[in-house]
Amino acid sequence: MDRDLLAHLPVVVAVGRRGGFAAAAHELGMSASAVSHSVRLVEERLGQPLFARTTRSVALTEAGKNLIATAAPALQDIHERMERIRAVKGRASGLLRLNAPRVCLPLGVTRVITSMSDRYPEVEVEIFSDERLTDIVSEGFDAGIRVGEMIAQDMVTVRLTKPFRSIVVASPDYIGRFGRPKTLGDLSNHNCIGYRLMRSGGLYQWEFIEDGRDVAVTVRGQAIVTESHSAIELAIAGVGLAYVFEPLVQPDIAAGRLIELLPQHAVTEDGLFVYFPRRAELAPKLRAFIDTIRQINRESATS
Numbered sequence: 001m002d003r004d005l006l007a008h009l010p011v012v013v014a015v016g017r018r019g020g021f022a023a024a025a026h027e028l029g030m031s032a033s034a035v036s037h038s039v040r041l042v043e044e045r046l047g048q049p050l051f052a053r054t055t056r057s058v059a060l061t062e063a064g065k066n067l068i069a070t071a072a073p074a075l076q077d078i079h080e081r082m083e084r085i086r087a088v089k090g091r092a093s094g095l096l097r098l099n100a101p102r103v104c105l106p107l108g109v110t111r112v113i114t115s116m117s118d119r120y121p122e123v124e125v126e127i128f129s130d131e132r133l134t135d136i137v138s139e140g141f142d143a144g145i146r147v148g149e150m151i152a153q154d155m156v157t158v159r160l161t162k163p164f165r166s167i168v169v170a171s172p173d174y175i176g177r178f179g180r181p182k183t184l185g186d187l188s189n190h191n192c193i194g195y196r197l198m199r200s201g202g203l204y205q206w207e208f209i210e211d212g213r214d215v216a217v218t219v220r221g222q223a224i225v226t227e228s229h230s231a232i233e234l235a236i237a238g239v240g241l242a243y244v245f246e247p248l249v250q251p252d253i254a255a256g257r258l259i260e261l262l263p264q265h266a267v268t269e270d271g272l273f274v275y276f277p278r279r280a281e282l283a284p285k286l287r288a289f290i291d292t293i294r295q296i297n298r299e300s301a302t303s
Helices: 003-018 021-028 032-046 062-088 104-119 172-178 184-189 228-236 246-254 278-282 284-302
Strands: 051-053 058-060 094-100 123-129 143-147 156-159 164-170 206-210 213-217 242-245 259-261 267-269 272-276
Touching: 003 021, 003 032, 003 062, 021 032, 058 062, 094 104, 094 284, 104 123, 104 246, 104 272, 104 284, 123 284, 156 284, 164 228, 164 246, 184 206, 184 213, 206 267, 228 242, 228 246, 242 246, 246 259, 272 284
Parallel strands: 094 123, 094 143
Antiparallel strands: 051 058, 143 272, 156 272, 164 242, 164 259, 164 267, 206 213
């Protein structure tokens, strides 16, 4: 293979992974015209198109799928081996791409990145905020972060946080106007801030414990959001009841901005975990992230 062709393969792979020239250009720090030039050069050398282009979309041809299926793992392997060579000199480096819901930052990721900035200054962390259950391997992420029960069994997991409760909260103003729900059945009489599930499009059922059993309650209200921070903001404003992870609202409860409701029915979640395919843990940049998590958890356990 000539060297010119090899140099342009990472660009082709990025276009295939991102599903477009502009997105690939942004990821690679190149201009869209430079990305287009690289793809066109590879197509000319191979004698067939790799992408079917329209004014609205870019899709892989059969030849493109075959090329990327071969090239992407090989390029990733080369990249990881180079990072391991650098790490032998005592430093992890490179771009660590994480897929995680926005809620993961205040729950644990922020303090890990803060610690990493001092310990591993050559590691750059990119967090793609995603409320869906994205396939991190096919989308080119090094790792994902989710609640433990949402992770596929074939993934390696590392605990990021302790278990925590999911609770119902409302503002003192809302409670003053509409009262407190005393039973799960009372939720039907309240304005409950709903969650739209990004993958299915349905509404999330609030989960509780009642008489030792797991119970899912369908709620309704005048507001629907896709992530917790919006629900918290609306609850503080007095719009309605919010169902959230307790650590997110502990400062608001302590300050009197929110009040916990139905504590006897609160469920305990597994906590957040970092997950990744087994082969990925060999990458020094991911190992640095995991080592930082474990160090923070050890310090928290002894403090």
